[in-house]
Amino acid sequence: MHAGRFERPDGLIISDDNPVEPATAGLVDAGVRVPKDLTVVAHANSPWPTASYVKAKRLGFDCLRLIQIAVDSIDAQRCGLPCPQFTSVPATEAATSLPGKESP
Amino acid sequence: MKDRTKHHEIVEGIRAQIVHGVYPPGSRIPPRTTIEKTFHASTVTVQRALTRLIEEGFLVARGQHGTFVPDYPPHLHHYAVLMPFAPSRTWSQYWQAIYEEAQNFQNGEDHRRVHIFHGFPEITDLTGYQHLVELVECDRLAGLIFAFNPRSLRQTPLIDRPGLPRVAITNSVPAWHFPVVAEDVRSFLQKSFTYLSGRGRRRVAFLWSGHLREWDTIAGMLPGYGMTTRPYWMQAVAFIAAPYARECVHLLMHPGQDERPDALVICDDNLLEPATNGLLDAGVSVPGEMDVIAMTNFPHPTNAMVPVKRIGFSMREIVRLCAGSIDAQRRGETPPPVTLVPAVFDHELDRTSDQGTGFQSRTPL
Numbered sequence: 001m002h003a004g005r006f007e008r009p010d011g012l013i014i015s016d017d018n019p020v021e022p023a024t025a026g027l028v029d030a031g032v033r034v035p036k037d038l039t040v041v042a043h044a045n046s047p048w049p050t051a052s053y054v055k056a057k058r059l060g061f062d063c064l065r066l067i068q069i070a071v072d073s074i075d076a077q078r079c080g081l082p083c084p085q086f087t088s089v090p091a092t093e094a095a096t097s098l099p100g101k102e103s104p
Numbered sequence: 105m106k107d108r109t110k111h112h113e114i115v116e117g118i119r120a121q122i123v124h125g126v127y128p129p130g131s132r133i134p135p136r137t138t139i140e141k142t143f144h145a146s147t148v149t150v151q152r153a154l155t156r157l158i159e160e161g162f163l164v165a166r167g168q169h170g171t172f173v174p175d176y177p178p179h180l181h182h183y184a185v186l187m188p189f190a191p192s193r194t195w196s197q198y199w200q201a202i203y204e205e206a207q208n209f210q211n212g213e214d215h216r217r218v219h220i221f222h223g224f225p226e227i228t229d230l231t232g233y234q235h236l237v238e239l240v241e242c243d244r245l246a247g248l249i250f251a252f253n254p255r256s257l258r259q260t261p262l263i264d265r266p267g268l269p270r271v272a273i274t275n276s277v278p279a280w281h282f283p284v285v286a287e288d289v290r291s292f293l294q295k296s297f298t299y300l301s302g303r304g305r306r307r308v309a310f311l312w313s314g315h316l317r318e319w320d321t322i323a324g325m326l327p328g329y330g331m332t333t334r335p336y337w338m339q340a341v342a343f344i345a346a347p348y349a350r351e352c353v354h355l356l357m358h359p360g361q362d363e364r365p366d367a368l369v370i371c372d373d374n375l376l377e378p379a380t381n382g383l384l385d386a387g388v389s390v391p392g393e394m395d396v397i398a399m400t401n402f403p404h405p406t407n408a409m410v411p412v413k414r415i416g417f418s419m420r421e422i423v424r425l426c427a428g429s430i431d432a433q434r435r436g437e438t439p440p441p442v443t444l445v446p447a448v449f450d451h452e453l454d455r456t457s458d459q460g461t462g463f464q465s466r467t468p469l
Contacts, residue, residue, distance in 0.1 A: 002336055004362040029335070 001030040001038070014042045017050040017060070024053040044094045058094030065089060110145045114153035117143065122162050123179045123243045132170045133163065160244055176215035178244040180434060183209075183218050183427055184236060185249045186262070190222040190229075196343055197373040201404035201419040202251050202273065209423050216427065219245070225256040237261050240268060247271065247430030249423070269433035271426045283429045285443045287417045289318055292371075292447035293325060295415050296397045299449075300367045301329040303395050309337035309356055309365035311349060311379055313372035337365050343374040353382030357394075369397040373406040373416075380409035402453050414450040421445055 001008055014023050020042045032038050034054035042052055044060035069087050076083040118133065127133050134142070139150050154171060157163040161178040165171050185206040187199060203220065210218040221236050223229030239245050240261050247269030248262060253276050257263050263270075270282040275289065300308060308331050310322070319338065326333055339356060341349040357364060370379050376398050380390075388394050390410040398408055400416030425443055432439040 002361070005358070006360040026336075 001027060001032050003031055008037075010038055012038055012040045014040065014056070017043045017045055017048070020044075020056070021051045021053070024056065028053050046092070046094045059091050060094060061089055062092055110143060110149050111153050111156075114139065114143050114145060114150060115156050118153070118157060119160070119162055119243060122173050122177060127173045129173050129175050129177055129180065132172050135170065160242060162244075178217075178246075180246055181216045182239075182245050183216065183247060183249055183430060184239065184245050185218055185220045185251060185423075186224045186236075186254070187220060187222050188224055188252050194344065197404060197406055198401055199251070201401035202423065204404060205419040205423045206249075206251075208420065209427065224250075225252060225254060240265055246427075246434060249273070249426045249430070269430040271429040271439075273422060273426060281441075283433075283439045283441055283443065285422055285425050285429065285445060287422075288444035288446050290321065291444075292399060292415055292417075293318065293322060295447050295449065296369050297325060297329040297331065299397065299413055299415070300369075300395055301331055303367075303391075305367035305395055306331050307337070307363070307365045308333045308367040308369060310339065311353065311356075311368065311370045311372070311375055312338070312340045313343040313346075313375060314340065331367070333365075341375055343372060346374045347378050349375040350378040350382040350385065353379045354385040355382075357383060357386035357388050359387060366393065367395050367397070369399075370412075371399045373398065373400055373404075376412070377407040377409065380412065383410055400450065402448070402450070415447050416450075417445050417447055418453060 001012075012023075012027075014020050024040065024042075027034060027038065027040070032054075034040055034056075040052075040054055040056040042050070042056040042058055044050060044058040045063050046058070046060055048063060066089055069089065073083045073087070118127075118139075121127050133139075136147065136150050136154070139145070139154075140147060143150070145153075154163060154165075158165060158171075161182075162173065163171050164174045185202075187203060187206075189195065189199065191200065191203060206218050206220055210216060219236075219239070221229070221232050223232060227233045237260075240248070245268070248271075250257075250270065250272040252272070253274040254263060254272055271285060272282065273285050275286045297308075308326060310333065322333065322338075337356065339352050341352050353368070356368075368379070368383070370376050380396065383390060383394070383396070388410075390396055390412075396408075396410060396412040398406070398412040398414050398416075400406065400414040402414075402416050402418045402420070404419060422445055425445065429439040429443070
């Protein structure tokens, strides 16, 4: 995203919540205006908060939901009930604005 | 039960006398009748004990001439090299280089032998670990060479057994008082910067595989060579994700920028091939537009897709220094707590006559 390139992305997907904070700090360093110049989508394991230096759309997976599905699967197996071999959990938007360094 | 105890008493007694130099290499131990009297043991028990010591390499029977300590007993000539993980296709080039040099070390003609153990420091190979502990507890090793920082092996015989020489290959000093052999990263930077400034380069980018611990050092050194860098020219790609160094370098050198580096220092040989592929992707002319420095674990070759200048560290020298440190400790000397191995150019390595096969570049262009 460094200034001085004749072509820059106008969308950024950060698909791991670990690098969200340093990656968005890099956007600030590069002088990128978010969301005017760039739209940022950041992965989030909700409700676990990750800090961001810019306004980012938080998409990810509900950890409580994942645990509930795992517990339900064990209960079903204990009761001799059929349970799916594979359960896919859809991504959802993080419910709340996360605390931290997010700027408006 | 009594015979068994007596057997161990004889084995440990004679072994300790050999290890402590009462019976030096090449000397003859007392006749069996004397041993029987000394330990108040039967002929059969003494014979079993001597057989055990012969199997361990501490004794050799020479018929009517008697039983001798061999010229190259294990406590003076056998070294254990402890490696993390095990050789595999995804193994770091660094570990592979040390592994190969440890193997080469025992192929020399000085009768030294190297036992290589894997799975440290987590001890994933329990059988190997138990064998190693047995060797340590029976004084069958000259010493231990840790190819990593053994901090997590505290409270094991590998760290706690007194009197056993140890040395670690690591750039971080362990918490114990045994010697360290480390790569002199500063000398690598000095050589790199001298070469690049001599080539008229001014804007230096770096590619690492880990945490940029040397950032302050680099930032402080570069102006003295008339060169500069930028924070966004300091890129890191973990070696397990090495293929992505290609995209990283392509991005770094992508055309259409108003300022690009004219030098690239690749500080991990795992990244060399993908990184130089990234230069090709970006259409960079090397050495026309840019010079590339490749850190190399000599003499272990790594592929580059463009001409590069190789600067690095002799793994052979590192293994040799480790063995030398252990030998010094065995002699009761105090080796230096930290031995820094200086970086060398590939052509300097070739001039060193004792480097054997020497380094062969595989640069395909």
